[in-house]
Amino acid sequence: MKTITGIPGSPGIAIGKVFLYTNQNLKVPVYPIEEKEADGEMERLFEAVEKTRNDLQELKERSKKQNGEKDLEIIETHLMILDDPDLADQVRKEVSQQLVNAERALEVVISRTVEALERSADEYLKERTMDFYDVFNRVMHHLLYLERTTLYEIQHQVILVSGTLLPSEVLTLNKTYVKGFALDAGGKTSHTAILARSFEIPAVLGLVDITSQVSSGDVIIADGNEGKVIIRPDRETIEEYVTRLTKWESHEKKLLELHELPAVTTDGHRVHLRANLEIPEEVESALIHGAEGVGLYRSEFLFLKPGEIADEQEQYEAYAKVLKGMGSQLPVTVRTIDVGGDKVIPELQVSDEENPILGWRAVRFCLSRRDIFRTQLKAMLRASVHGQLRIMFPMISGIEELEDVLNELDEVKQECREQEIPFDESIQIGTMIEVPAAALISDIIAQRVDFFSIGTNDLIQYTIAVDRGNEKIAYLYQPFHPGVLRFIRMIIDSGHKAGIPVGMCGEMAGDPLSTVLLLGLGLDEFSMSPAALLEVKRIIRSVNLHEAQELVDDIMEMQSYRDINTYVRKWMNERIKFFKY
Ligand code: PEP
Ligand code: MG
Numbered sequence: 001m002k003t004i005t006g007i008p009g010s011p012g013i014a015i016g017k018v019f020l021y022t023n024q025n026l027k028v029p030v031y032p033i034e035e036k037e038a039d040g041e042m043e044r045l046f047e048a049v050e051k052t053r054n055d056l057q058e059l060k061e062r063s064k065k066q067n068g069e070k071d072l073e074i075i076e077t078h079l080m081i082l083d084d085p086d087l088a089d090q091v092r093k094e095v096s097q098q099l100v101n102a103e104r105a106l107e108v109v110i111s112r113t114v115e116a117l118e119r120s121a122d123e124y125l126k127e128r129t130m131d132f133y134d135v136f137n138r139v140m141h142h143l144l145y146l147e148r149t150t151l152y153e154i155q156h157q158v159i160l161v162s163g164t165l166l167p168s169e170v171l172t173l174n175k176t177y178v179k180g181f182a183l184d185a186g187g188k189t190s191h192t193a194i195l196a197r198s199f200e201i202p203a204v205l206g207l208v209d210i211t212s213q214v215s216s217g218d219v220i221i222a223d224g225n226e227g228k229v230i231i232r233p234d235r236e237t238i239e240e241y242v243t244r245l246t247k248w249e250s251h252e253k254k255l256l257e258l259h260e261l262p263a264v265t266t267d268g269h270r271v272h273l274r275a276n277l278e279i280p281e282e283v284e285s286a287l288i289h290g291a292e293g294v295g296l297y298r299s300e301f302l303f304l305k306p307g308e309i310a311d312e313q314e315q316y317e318a319y320a321k322v323l324k325g326m327g328s329q330l331p332v333t334v335r336t337i338d339v340g341g342d343k344v345i346p347e348l349q350v351s352d353e354e355n356p357i358l359g360w361r362a363v364r365f366c367l368s369r370r371d372i373f374r375t376q377l378k379a380m381l382r383a384s385v386h387g388q389l390r391i392m393f394p395m396i397s398g399i400e401e402l403e404d405v406l407n408e409l410d411e412v413k414q415e416c417r418e419q420e421i422p423f424d425e426s427i428q429i430g431t432m433i434e435v436p437a438a439a440l441i442s443d444i445i446a447q448r449v450d451f452f453s454i455g456t457n458d459l460i461q462y463t464i465a466v467d468r469g470n471e472k473i474a475y476l477y478q479p480f481h482p483g484v485l486r487f488i489r490m491i492i493d494s495g496h497k498a499g500i501p502v503g504m505c506g507e508m509a510g511d512p513l514s515t516v517l518l519l520g521l522g523l524d525e526f527s528m529s530p531a532a533l534l535e536v537k538r539i540i541r542s543v544n545l546h547e548a549q550e551l552v553d554d555i556m557e558m559q560s561y562r563d564i565n566t567y568v569r570k571w572m573n574e575r576i577k578f579f580k581y
Contacts, residue, residue: 008227012202014180019158048142206471255534259290283325293330295527296505315379323387362395434458446498456506520548
């Protein structure tokens, strides 16, 4: 038995067998061969191709059974690439002329093909690069006699152990079978962690090398509350954790009693608690946990599944589903596509930017793909007749960008009027404030929009210059850094001076340790994963605004996040009874 510590990524406890997912970071060996060995190398290659063909055929059958015809097109494309005689000829030439091993020759040929595709003017061809990489990866695993695991293989309850896990992979895996995640990499506000919390899957991240410490089939305990993984636990430890799990579940059940009560302090100060959603199906959980609307619907998740670019109708249906689900009175804040960083649309973006976090993200992406942007705005306007849809723009960094997106919206509105498409003429428009420059000019931005939502996940990342997904520097990612707190205060004050409500949809809004501080700073709306709502409500209902403001006065005088963390933790522990095992 061994315990390793990481970062608590998503609360809850999972006990089960490991499914080790290991198809990342493949190292391609390079070595010279003699002329007489060339045929042998090609034989090895054909053997690997044959095995890959069998895998793909099997996958096709399984996928047909599970999803009908839906994913077949991708698999067919992969089979076509695999059987391309020209590719095989090129590899043969590379092996015999350069006298290199089959792995190296294959790598060279695939890179050349992908480069040519990227230069092509044909969008369809450009979009095939990911398919080439996928096939390459499969063949390479067989060449190296490595076992390649795929998420499709998960057919029974497991804890998924992996180096990293992309948000798009979390979306596609079968959630009824995955009881927990334990990952080498990742930070608390990475989108993988956010999705784990949304789907209520316990997760421990930043474990550094758990992938080399376990094998598939090993029993582990993933404790997402404390950020620990226990490898091959003994019977006593398992029993102890089963008891903890039962206690945790009954604590969660008890919180459900609060779901219809308002989020109001003991002296009558009312705030609103809303849900962050990634997929429309989460509405149910939002309602169970008493959400008063949606503070952030991350629409980009409609585009992140491989092979799926949602068209206008699909988007309209998704937005309408959320609006109808929430009822006509509660606001539903749909954020325009926020891709880039750790969310890459496989069909539209290739993740080859040097600084993706500072790169082609969010509105920057939308303003350079106005076709996609306008389609989305139209879908939102069409859906707006079904309830209180609010449009929110992410990553606004300045007034020019804001004017540009607002003009685009005006034009799409005009188009709807001309085509007699009904929409909500008084639709509310807001921006996320998550770029430091936007925080500094929040007084100017506030003049032009109906609401603000503070995106602390990015605001902290950009303010402290700390990559939110990098476990090596996770210790620097501090919501209570005085610089961050000053920004939050500045944004709230700017919003209030302009008479608009200020919300927060970054993970800080759902962190119980921050609740009283944010109340004291004057935050109007807290938006978070549905499962976090009731604990935050419990805290709000047990304090008064005056004491929250006093707490803010005290901590705003402090100079270090360490002191603030200690002070807030002590303050909270003295007043609030937190769940303990
Ligand atoms: C944020 O940055 O705080 C936010 C809510 O957006 P995302 O996590 O999707 O970047
Ligand atoms: Mg953000």
